[in-house]
Amino acid sequence: MSTDSTRIVRADGREVNELRPITITRGWSKNAEGSALIEFGNTRVLCTASFTEGVPRWLKGEGKGWVTAEYAMLPRATNTRSSRESVKGKIGGRTHEISRLIGRSLRAVIDTKELGENTIVLDCDVLQADGGTRTAAITGAFVALAEAINWAKSEKILPARSKPLTGSVSAVSVGIIDGVPMLDLPYVEDVRAETDMNVVVTGDGKFVEVQGTAEGAPFDRDELNSLLDLALVGTEQLAQIQRETLGE
């Protein structure tokens, strides 16, 4: 690993420990109970939260709610067009995997008892992709989720004093490129990374998910630690931006 990583110049001029410009536009959708258009540089994900009363059959009568997520990419979100999964008639493994990750990440900060027998579905549709779409989706979906809960309180569907959210959650990608750990990889860096890690962290700095993958060479304990340090730098800032967006 490089010992002098602070002098590395990234293609977009960022420091190794610097996030891309982050923008979160709340209430982008007029129809959903909660929504956010989130941008990590050129990555743009539209997150909507659909609040419905009632729960899936397998959960009925337990006095608990349910939060789930679906992730998808528009066919031309990427540099070359990919076929629609609806046209192919099946969902790819990557889509499935990311949808499950987003759902688990959000449930980590939900107290399902406080949610009552209600369901919130988060749809995260990537409108433009430039790396880090899953972490942007988690970060934006949290905002849409919080909005939907506020909506339910304002509509008296949830009691004003209920606290379905036990905290906030955000996520960021980190990776090792030419031996240097870097924060928030755009597509050009992502394809070159030897190790790629997605880290999901609560607002108070605890881990919800740590998914590290050796794309090239296996990684050692020191590299793992550097990546986790870097991720926490990013998620701390993301948590702050979420708070500001939500007016807290």
Add this chain to the structure above:
Amino acid sequence: MSTDSTRIVRADGREVNELRPITITRGWSKNAEGSALIEFGNTRVLCTASFTEGVPRWLKGEGKGWVTAEYAMLPRATNTRSSRESVKGKIGGRTHEISRLIGRSLRAVIDTKELGENTIVLDCDVLQADGGTRTAAITGAFVALAEAINWAKSEKILPARSKPLTGSVSAVSVGIIDGVPMLDLPYVEDVRAETDMNVVVTGDGKFVEVQGTAEGAPFDRDELNSLLDLALVGTEQLAQIQRETLGE
């Protein structure tokens, strides 16, 4: 039919022969060869054009190009969430029907010989739906298509003097509500319409598609004529907005 329709007040304050505010944002997507985010009031459709060299197998060696389209709605584009077609594993009849309509409409202004053996796929994804999504999609897709052709010329994939576009095309919905013909129906009017018509028109005022459906009572020849008159009022303005957007 009301004989005094000019004094009708619509829910959004428009005249019966008035379009909703129309906005077309060119180049919304950084990855596609052509793109436009089109808004008809609260209806928002992202149209991207993907230009690829080569044609489908059944067209090879004929010296002609191909233009096709796919339409889809995000699950929460509407007031209540609908299941993803990718999750259901099949495309619904309505989606199929609209995709085919958009493709035919655009091919009506394409000279496939001038396009050479190249393919352009138009993706029209409804981000927010408030009536008239198919007509907004056609109108926006034309702009994305024109952009993609310009791109191909600037990249010297098409000769500078080639003229794949034989004209422009736009579309609008019209309908009869309480006996009164009205232009450009938002969702609240659409569900109340006795007759619903989608009209696709070239820049010089000729018909590409006329699709009229009696939702309630069958309609007579006079009603049909009133609706066509109204549609032409709308498409003339849309053609003008398209020209301005494309800087012609």
Add this chain to the structure above:
Amino acid sequence: MSTDSTRIVRADGREVNELRPITITRGWSKNAEGSALIEFGNTRVLCTASFTEGVPRWLKGEGKGWVTAEYAMLPRATNTRSSRESVKGKIGGRTHEISRLIGRSLRAVIDTKELGENTIVLDCDVLQADGGTRTAAITGAFVALAEAINWAKSEKILPARSKPLTGSVSAVSVGIIDGVPMLDLPYVEDVRAETDMNVVVTGDGKFVEVQGTAEGAPFDRDELNSLLDLALVGTEQLAQIQRETLGE
């Protein structure tokens, strides 16, 4: 447009405003509550009506019935065999579109309250195709529908005085070939038509659906009017044949 269209000789010797020989065989199927084998020249469609008590879940308790349709082609109805949609595992866009058109057309002459909470499914299977299959299907399905309603009255499932049918409905294709509007196109004419229109009309001459498509050049208002005039000539005769078939 040709100004002397009456002297045009069509491949099968017909006048431009002449239907192909039309045959409707009622009760072709012994198992269905209503059925008709309809022939427009070489086009043969078997239409069956299945009457069942009860309605789909989304309509329960509203005191109204439901009428729907499914259209399909046998794989070798056409000149070259096409794959079965059941084998491909999905229904094509064209099939979907025509099924929806048939359903809407029949519902235009149904008073769902008079039908009570009953469902009628019309299956229109093309046994042999030679152009105009969707319009033949609508015309034949109406006869099967009327038979099924008569059956339900004779079985006392519907009260003898109930009037679920508010009228009759038939359909015909028209098109412009070499500038000349023509009625009821067989396959060889259909593929050459510049403009193709399917018109669905009630027994008293009102429009249920008007679907005109520019296959080649866009069409103007005069051409549209000529086509509609021609269509009404055809549907008036079809309505008469339907009445005779049903013994009215």
Add this chain to the structure above:
Amino acid sequence: MSTDSTRIVRADGREVNELRPITITRGWSKNAEGSALIEFGNTRVLCTASFTEGVPRWLKGEGKGWVTAEYAMLPRATNTRSSRESVKGKIGGRTHEISRLIGRSLRAVIDTKELGENTIVLDCDVLQADGGTRTAAITGAFVALAEAINWAKSEKILPARSKPLTGSVSAVSVGIIDGVPMLDLPYVEDVRAETDMNVVVTGDGKFVEVQGTAEGAPFDRDELNSLLDLALVGTEQLAQIQRETLGE
């Protein structure tokens, strides 16, 4: 088993060893290279043969042809409507099983070398079902197959002296009802049969397929022999009808 079975009166008045009225209409379809509408009493199956030059990829270059079959039922061929397999998106086990049986039965009388690298697909669509649809399909498909081969010779696609057919093939159902073996079961008998057997036999009386199933009690060797005897009575007559139909 009854010892006096000849005096049994069947619901439709037939003797136990008597076929239903058999009708084969050659050339029912104008579009296919071979076709036959076959009727076993009220059971009606439309069989078409599609002849195409070339073979599936796995057979290329071996100088041999291919014959295959697809069986299906119209949704309202039966007494109560069943869902379309195309709508369900998958083919049922019964459909698969019968398609495979028809294909194997026809290949038993085909010399694939004499057929050259050509493919014949037999489509057997049940228009009306009253028991014995698979055996009617095999019997009718043979006629369509023979017609398609004649067509190929007349078109000089096959040499005049080639002999792709090594014989003829037909099939019939037999079963034991109340202990009495009976020939050619209509639906009302089929559902009551303790043992049900479908037997496919060549024109010279050899077996191609013997499929016996105990629906109620298991059967012994004597019963098996009675059923086979009866089947051969039926297939001998069917072979004769096929010869007459084909004008041999």
Add this chain to the structure above:
Amino acid sequence: MSTDSTRIVRADGREVNELRPITITRGWSKNAEGSALIEFGNTRVLCTASFTEGVPRWLKGEGKGWVTAEYAMLPRATNTRSSRESVKGKIGGRTHEISRLIGRSLRAVIDTKELGENTIVLDCDVLQADGGTRTAAITGAFVALAEAINWAKSEKILPARSKPLTGSVSAVSVGIIDGVPMLDLPYVEDVRAETDMNVVVTGDGKFVEVQGTAEGAPFDRDELNSLLDLALVGTEQLAQIQRETLGE
């Protein structure tokens, strides 16, 4: 047919009327209510029986139980890998056909009234294939079924005196190779057989299913009889092994 078949030497040294080594391991699975790993030489099938209270909807309230089966092959059970049916998204015709055969065979020895409103699903997964997988599956599934019924009695779900099994059932393949009838064909013989027959027989020697197929030349009555004789030799031994395995 050879007149001196007893001196034929088979590739694995067996006599023509000799089974391969048969092994049945009861209780191979710790999770299922009944299970058996059955081996016919190198053919290995894992059969599990899943006992659940309740019946499918169409059988509710009739006081009867249900037994059904699903057959599948691991992708590399065979010499060359085949694609997973789950990945292809549909079940092949062969799989369907065999699943149905196993289900029918087991139901032939079940008294559904004695089973009460309970369901037993037999899963037969081929771990290694060397011919005769369907007959091994039936033979093994019977053991798993008997175990599951014993389990239900020991758990007091079924009364101790109930007799859901009316007998035992086993199956074997027979075939004609170079004119010689042989018992229990491994893969190398199976592919060479002119006629292939699967015979399902009860413990007291009655037929449940007889499925004979001419793979090459059609077969005559004598050949059929020789094959049936041979099959009964095999199933008598299999019934004995089943009894020993079940400790009867």
Add this chain to the structure above:
Amino acid sequence: MSTDSTRIVRADGREVNELRPITITRGWSKNAEGSALIEFGNTRVLCTASFTEGVPRWLKGEGKGWVTAEYAMLPRATNTRSSRESVKGKIGGRTHEISRLIGRSLRAVIDTKELGENTIVLDCDVLQADGGTRTAAITGAFVALAEAINWAKSEKILPARSKPLTGSVSAVSVGIIDGVPMLDLPYVEDVRAETDMNVVVTGDGKFVEVQGTAEGAPFDRDELNSLLDLALVGTEQLAQIQRETLGE
């Protein structure tokens, strides 16, 4: 977290840092080029390696090989039967996710250039599930992979001196239960774990994948470190067992 974890008694009597009994049976399948039946206690996974010459189309001509994996569970591997994915017609998210994980893990120790243009598919079918199926699958699949490579060398498909394997790989699950980190969780522990982690490690102790998920409460850096320590204890032993199995 408990400070005295060594005195914890687990349900099966193991220490917190103790693996279940591990058994690897090489060559379990006679048909595959490599195979291993691996058992982690009651978890049993059959891993087969299918070696084929050639690579997928997208990799052709690059002089590199390909290794991929498919994971599946038999329907009754678990305590209650689940529906077959082949019957449902689609693969679940969990299955997809694990298949992708196994493939990535094995590719981490493959030098695709040394493999030449050859493909190895690893099928990991869970015959019996009791927690840790994905980690058992990775560990067993490595043995099957190594066998297949040896086979290819012995068949001279790969040069004797080629070194497609750059090392070994194994995997284990770890989790926190009642605050105590534990190694190799069976099902009863898995469902109770607050945090669940799957760790894939090379034979020389480097990480290939680290996937930690907070099932209950989020976890902190200390807990993460304890889990990683424990995982390395397990994978070191697994690497040793793999070496012994492969006779190294």
